[in-house]
Amino acid sequence: MSEAGSSPEPPNDSEPPIDSERRMDSERPVVDEALVRKTARLARLKVSDEEIPGLVDHLEKILDLVDTLRSVKIPDGHPIVEHQSAGQLSQLTVSVTREDQTAQPTDAGGPRDAAAFGANAPDWRDGSFVTPRVVG
Amino acid sequence: MPNRSSLPPTDATVGEVQQWLTDGHCSARQLIDGYLDYLQRVGRELNAVVEIFVDEAHLAADESDQRRSSGQSLGPLDGIPFTAKMNITTQLGSSDASSPMLRGFKAKEDATAVGRLRAAGAVLVGKTSCDEFAMGASNETSCHGVVSNPWNRDRVPGGSSGGSAALAGSHGWSFHLGSDTGGSIRQPAAFCNATAIKPTWGRVSRRGLIAFGSSLDQICPIARDAVDCQTVLQVMEGYDPLDSTSLKLTPSPLVPATLEPIRRVALITDGLGAGIDASIATAVRAAAQKMANQGIEIIERSLPHLEAANACYQVISTAEASSNLARYDGVHVGVRAESDQLQELYETSRHAGFGSEVRRRILLGTFVLSAGYRDAYYTRALAVRDLIRQGIDQVLEDCDALLLPVSPFAPFRIGERIDDPLALYACDILTVTANLAGVPALALPCDFDEDQLPIGMQLMGAHGSDHRLLEFGQRWQRWNDLHRALPEGSAR
Known part of the structure; x- marks a missing residue:
């Protein structure tokens, strides 16, 4: 993982990522059973069949809330974005x-x-x- | 039963009780007995207290009395009872973060903050309930059951430090340690008419605080007034070699050498508009007017990105939680579901040990960090967090502190919001900004609504301005008696 050490990471997993059509960084992902099951596996959480509809619904709603982030204009070249994308520690932080x-x-x-x-x-x-x- | 005529009045602050002890009206042993009696009756009725340490508290109280009689008192907290939230480790009792995952967990050491308080003579009398892993705003996700608000027992005390606040809001003599990741000390303080401060991030060691969101978490005092909060903070704060992110209290930009009194306060108008109960907006405006009447200059300002702050908090806090809670795997600590497959053992143990709200948050946190989504969510949230911090700095160029409500609404009924996670997340909209920016925030009683439910307000200041805020809080509490009020029946 290129970002190792810069922030929390979920456990590595050998499964391939979600299919590429859904991998859109700038747009909303499709929230469905496959996404919930994949994420739960990454999180080492068992989910029962009965829990799936509720979790799909919750993730959908919470992503609606989280989408408020898109309303904030982030200045071009913001150092955090630059460094995170490059897999580096932000220079805005200090090592202690x-x-x-x-x-x-x-x-x-x-x-x-x-x-x-x-x-x-x-x-x-x-x-x-x-x-x-x-x-x- | 102790001789109650010798005990201080129920609403007495820690400062007043210390004077009471010094004047010889009662012994620390009598005081502690009286407080234990209150915990056994009202603390249990409210379901605020999970464990009570009678024998150990007696021993500590007797030691305090011996020190006092030989002129060796350890200072303002010697002989004073206190409790710690279930997510703060103590050698006494268990530290389960109110989660089935950690049921029965015995810590080997006191959290640094707890150790410093005990070394100053404070007497640990019990552990308080909280939301599971401090994730909640109503104290309804605790494995120890729902806690009642002492002002109306059908209402929630707030969360996640609901047990601490229910005690602080219903009886004096004591202080309580809670924690605040997105408002978890301030919102319960507001709901229960107590005073609490979320310190500058790093001011108090996080050693022994069971981690939720490490870049947001702080251990916090909650008590009857700003004097008591300051006394406790002064004992707890400062560098701890066991928490490399704790601050050295030597003069620096984060630790100013001199504390100028607060003179100019910005009323944050975004915190008084849509989505905020009219009674709360009115009360906070009225409080600003009372400050103005005392010579404080009040200006009105907008706080940039207030709306995006909750979204930012959801992403960052859950991302950090998904990482912090990865350690509970059914092998090293906590609940274990048997299986002959390691992966299945992890998954079923975590399903068995974590409640549904904790699992929802781990799931979101894992998602925002997962390949393909990390930049769109986590990295963006980090950048927005930086802009939020800059926004606060910008407003503070023009004033000494920001004034806004704590909660957008009054204490709600038990059961009213628990089935709608997003309705619960809305509790945090005005508090998360301080955690994201790392700045201190002081919650103070502001008024009561027409149902006699408490209304709280908060003051946020610059990094390191904790004691400036507390000094201002003390002035506010000399201008009115709101913080002295106790709910009827709490002092039986």
Whole structure:
């Protein structure tokens, strides 16, 4: 992903994007079952058949609201648009990262024993988060 | 039961209660007992409080009394009861963001803000209900049930910090920590006749605030008056090495060295027109006139892009939420639906753990970030956000603060809007601008409508003007007694 690091990203997905006729950046997409199912899969959300009509309707309505954004004239060459489109960090923002430092377990935010991570996990065994088998 | 004759009046502020303790009218233990009693009765009736920490509060109160008797008081919050919203982590109790996803979640640490308040002697007495993951404007999406407005129990207290506001609006002595991503402290404050400030973004560490929209979220105090909000903010604010976006309180453009009093206020006329209840527009205009009578210069201004702000907020807040809530996957924390397929485990766990409003927002946020739509929605919203910030800066070149209502309408009936998400999103139209621009905004009681429901107003200022706004709020509250009013029956 070219935009990595500049903003939140949904999980990568191997499925092809919505068919190209609907991929119109400057116009309203067609909101239908296929779009809802595709987006839900990207979001790792199960949707039941019964939920689909309601979600199509909601997405349609919320995009009506969001379309108000189009009424705002964005000056040509606005730096955010330029940089986002080029997949770069906006130069209007400032990085606040610092040098790496070591911290002690007693420091707030310092390293924890593994069990502390597992204490709230639904399935934690032998110092590991347990998932269904994914390989072999 | 404590000896009630020795307890302060129910409407007493934190400042007044601290004096009461200093004067020896009661001990911190008696005060805390009295407040716990109120939480057990009225707090439970309103369904505002989810957990109450009786034993730990007793212990902390006794320690406070020992400090006081040996002349070692920790200052204005020593022995004062407070609560934290369910989306703010505390070592005591659970921190579930009112979501089934995090039911029973035990945090290892206090949020930095909570830790600083406890270190200043404040006594954590409970956790309050909120909308699930702070997504809502009515406190109706909480897994702990609907919270009632203390002024009319058939009405919502606002949201998402509805539990905090229901307590702040019905009893003194205490303060409460909520959070504000698009109006979540100000709108409930307005609905419950409390005072609250959404600080400049970065002024208060977000460490321990369960993330919704990270570039918008702030932990906020809500209390009886602007003095108390300022006292709490002064303890919480400032740089935290565990939140690299928190502000160092050394003089800078974001942290002015001197605080000039507010003299010139712009009444934002777009906030008084179509879509705003006439009673609210009238009340805010009348408030501006009262300020003018006290020598404040009032000008009228338009705020650019006010209408687009809600659209901008919908895109940015949901995009950030879809990213922040990706961590709840059924593996690391929270609810897990069993499956032998990893992908299915993720999807079914998230379906089981998230309520429908949270899922709707994750879906929109994922959509606006997805390939093919990102530039049309997310990038455009970022640019509009920048223009909104510039618009505020522009108006502030000519005045010290912006005045507008908090909510376009009065507290509505429980159930009235919950089935129409867009009707709920309309609650945010006047508040989201401050979050998008990162500027502070102070919500103050403004009036009551003909149904005796509270009306709130807000003042937005420049980045870093938090204490200027609070000083102005204190002046406003010397000019009238609105903030002292308590609902009938709340002080039984």
